Amino acid sequence: MKALVVLETLKGKVREASHEALGFARELSDEVVGVLVGKEPERDVRGLERVYVFSDPRLDIPLSAPVAKVVEEVFRREGGKYVVLAATPFGKELGGRLAALFNAPILDDFTGYEDGLFVKGFYSNKVFAKIRIDGSPVILSPRPRAFKPSQDTREPEYVDLDLALDESLFAAHPVEVKEKSPEDIDVTEADIVVSGGRGMGSAENYQKWIPALKDALAKATGMKVAYGASRAAVDAGWVDHSHQVGQTGKTVSPLVYFAIGISGAIQHQAGMRTSKTIIAINKDPEAPIFGLADYGMVSKWEDVLPGLIEKLKGE
Amino acid sequence: MKILVYIRRTPDTAAVIKPSEDRKDIVREGVSFIINPYDEFAVQEAVNLKGIKGGETVVMTVGDDSSVEQLRRALAMGMDRAVLVKHERFWELNPSQVGYAIAEVAKREKPDIVLMGKVTIDDYTYALPGYVAQALGYNLLTYVTHAEYGDSSVKVERETDIGKEVWEAPYPVVISAERGLNEPKIPTVMGIMKAKKKPVEVLEMDLPRYTYEVVEFNPPPPRKGVKLLESVDDLIRVLKEEVKIL
Ligand SMILES: Cc1cc2nc3c(=O)[nH]c(=O)nc-3n(C[C@H](O)[C@H](O)[C@H](O)COP(=O)(O)OP(=O)(O)OC[C@H]3O[C@@H](n4cnc5c(N)ncnc54)[C@H](O)[C@@H]3O)c2cc1C
Numbered sequence: 001m002k003a004l005v006v007l008e009t010l011k012g013k014v015r016e017a018s019h020e021a022l023g024f025a026r027e028l029s030d031e032v033v034g035v036l037v038g039k040e041p042e043r044d045v046r047g048l049e050r051v052y053v054f055s056d057p058r059l060d061i062p063l064s065a066p067v068a069k070v071v072e073e074v075f076r077r078e079g080g081k082y083v084v085l086a087a088t089p090f091g092k093e094l095g096g097r098l099a100a101l102f103n104a105p106i107l108d109d110f111t112g113y114e115d116g117l118f119v120k121g122f123y124s125n126k127v128f129a130k131i132r133i134d135g136s137p138v139i140l141s142p143r144p145r146a147f148k149p150s151q152d153t154r155e156p157e158y159v160d161l162d163l164a165l166d167e168s169l170f171a172a173h174p175v176e177v178k179e180k181s182p183e184d185i186d187v188t189e190a191d192i193v194v195s196g197g198r199g200m201g202s203a204e205n206y207q208k209w210i211p212a213l214k215d216a217l218a219k220a221t222g223m224k225v226a227y228g229a230s231r232a233a234v235d236a237g238w239v240d241h242s243h244q245v246g247q248t249g250k251t252v253s254p255l256v257y258f259a260i261g262i263s264g265a266i267q268h269q270a271g272m273r274t275s276k277t278i279i280a281i282n283k284d285p286e287a288p289i290f291g292l293a294d295y296g297m298v299s300k301w302e303d304v305l306p307g308l309i310e311k312l313k314g315e
Numbered sequence: 316m317k318i319l320v321y322i323r324r325t326p327d328t329a330a331v332i333k334p335s336e337d338r339k340d341i342v343r344e345g346v347s348f349i350i351n352p353y354d355e356f357a358v359q360e361a362v363n364l365k366g367i368k369g370g371e372t373v374v375m376t377v378g379d380d381s382s383v384e385q386l387r388r389a390l391a392m393g394m395d396r397a398v399l400v401k402h403e404r405f406w407e408l409n410p411s412q413v414g415y416a417i418a419e420v421a422k423r424e425k426p427d428i429v430l431m432g433k434v435t436i437d438d439y440t441y442a443l444p445g446y447v448a449q450a451l452g453y454n455l456l457t458y459v460t461h462a463e464y465g466d467s468s469v470k471v472e473r474e475t476d477i478g479k480e481v482w483e484a485p486y487p488v489v490i491s492a493e494r495g496l497n498e499p500k501i502p503t504v505m506g507i508m509k510a511k512k513k514p515v516e517v518l519e520m521d522l523p524r525y526t527y528e529v530v531e532f533n534p535p536p537p538r539k540g541v542k543l544l545e546s547v548d549d550l551i552r553v554l555k556e557e558v559k560i561l
Contacts, residue, residue, distance in 0.1 A: 010477065061477065064445060064455060087441070089475040093457045096414065096445020105409045105525035106442050117530055123437055126332035127341060127532045133409075134526035139442075172454040172484035175470075179478040186476050192560065221560045241494050242474055247328045247436060248352050248494060256558055267328045273535055277558050279550075280541075295553055296541045307547040315551075315561050 001081035003029035009038035014045055017086035019149035024142050025084040026150050035074050037067050047152030054161040058170055062090045066169040068097040080137055087141040095141040106139035111146035124247040124270035190226035192217055192256045197230035199261020206238040209305050216312040230262045246271035260301050264289025316370035318361040319426035321417050322354040324382040325437040334532035350385045353432020356492035359499040361430055362393035371395050373424055377416045378405045390510035391502035397515040409527040414446030416520055421451055433458050433491040444491035454484035460495040
């Protein structure tokens with residue numbers, strides 16, 4: 001059964017999350033057709049039978065209204081059982097549009113697929129649901145990092161799409177984009193997340209020590225490291241809320257999650273409990289975070305971080 | 316200006332959630348319910364905007380009889396009237412069915428702005444804003460942290476994985492709220508009194524049917540339990556030998 005995969009691009013390159021979506025689609029289907037949209041997207045994707053390409057200078061930043069129109073056209077030509085797209089912020093928006101466009105059921109932000117059923121965290125990962133969903137088509141939007149990128153090496157045939165898109169599709173448009181610096185890795189994309197909470201004591205402490213540990217870990221491991229925070233640290237204004245982990249922040253599943261001066265409130269746990277390894281540093285042995293952590297240090301962070309950072313520099 | 320806000324009744328963020336006996340649902344007894352926190356930003360935004368521009372504010376939900384509690388709270392926060400699209404087990408609906416209901420109400424109400432949260436914290440879907448914009452042919456602005464409402468268009472700040480962006484769109488528009496958009500206010504006693512007299516209209520609606528069901532809920536995989544470490548050297552050793560990131 002055929003799958004259409006929307007290949008999201010950034011600066012002409014297909015995003016990692018879309019390669020993962022493609023990997024998932026390959027698990028599902030024996031025929032995979034891509035929709036590649038952007039401002040002159042690079043034609044270097046592997047693992048699909050065909051890729052439809054639509055390039056438009058107005059799509060340097062992806063816009064969901066025109067991209068939905070392009071997907072509609074490809075679907076008209078190809079049909080398909082599954083429409084697959086990565087659950088990036090753009091993909092989540094586009095997924096909803098495609099569900100309406102195709103009068104189809106949708107599952108977004110799921111993390112697993114076993115025996116024909118999908119796995120997704122509900123109630124902010126407080127429970128996990130096994131879901132049956134079917135339709136023609138079905139919109140499936142896997143969470144970034146949940147699936148492995150496709151290893152399939154087949155070279156697709158590229159088909160250029162010549163579509164005249166109505167100006168009205170571009171009515172909602174960006175006027176200014178302040179891109180994050182490449183070092184400012186999103187907590188959801190990181191291999192390691194270093195989070196600080198109210199226990200850091202002050203903005204100065206948070207802003208000095210959390211980035212310092214983040215940088216030391218990045219150097220020592222060569223991995224993608226991001227800094228995160230509890231809501232208390234965000235509410236205190238120590239750090240921007242895009243770094244908040246938890247039920248009303250971001251849900252993360254890194255290899256390693258450091259919780260420093262964080263009590264482990266249920267709302268915080270919801271955002272980080274699926275981390276592979278959790279390391280907590282907290283002076284209170286009764287802090288709920290130790291109920292979740294794999295490793296814990298019952299100490300003041302002041303007695304741990306300076307020495308830890310120093311030692312990491314030696315690694 | 317006419318504004319339609321969609322809200323959803325969700326368990327309190329502090330609630331402990333466990334699978335029910337038959338695994339088909341969660342235990343709902345003893346759980347307290349709130350307005351989905353992101354939808355609460357949407358309600359406050361509508362109330363603030365009416366304060367500046369005037370007009371009418373309508374709050375809607377797709378829910379059971381208990382959901383009237385959340386509608387009343389939104390009315391107490393300052394919304395003018397409410398619409399309940401009735402569905403007994405609304406939490407089992409696919410986002411496309413909910414999106415359909417929102418769009419149907421919007422077609423009747425013809426708002427300039429449809430507001431809702433970026434995500435619902437129970438079934439964790441982000442699909443509603445896109446669905447509704449597409450179904451209505453409205454413009455769409457998602458993950459909005461700040462908005463300035465002009466006479467014919469709205470200019471917003473939004474946050475994505477790319478960075479901080481400023482976008483513009485003419486009305487009519489669907490806006491999805493991100494944390495930071497405003498500070499929701501707790502209803503005043505006066506607000507609560509007034510809310511009791513505000514109309515709540517109940518609608519029955521045939522929703523599209525899909526194959527979509529939770530076959531079973533499971534608790535999160537158990538964690539191993541904590542190993543306490545005594546020193547920084549211990550921690551370094553663990554990072555090397557057990558976690559293997561060094
Ligand atoms: C609707 C709603 C949504 C929410 N959403 C979120 C969310 O998304 N994310 C989130 O995180 N929270 C959320 N919360 C808030 C949550 O309930 C907690 O209030 C918050 O997580 C507490 O943050 P904290 O752990 O940093 O602070 P605290 O709970 O105050 O904990 C501070 C910890 O630091 C320790 N400490 C103090 N000094 C030191 C020191 N020198 N060295 C080491 N340890 C020290 C203390 O022992 C304590 O355990 C939400 C709440 C509500 C009501």
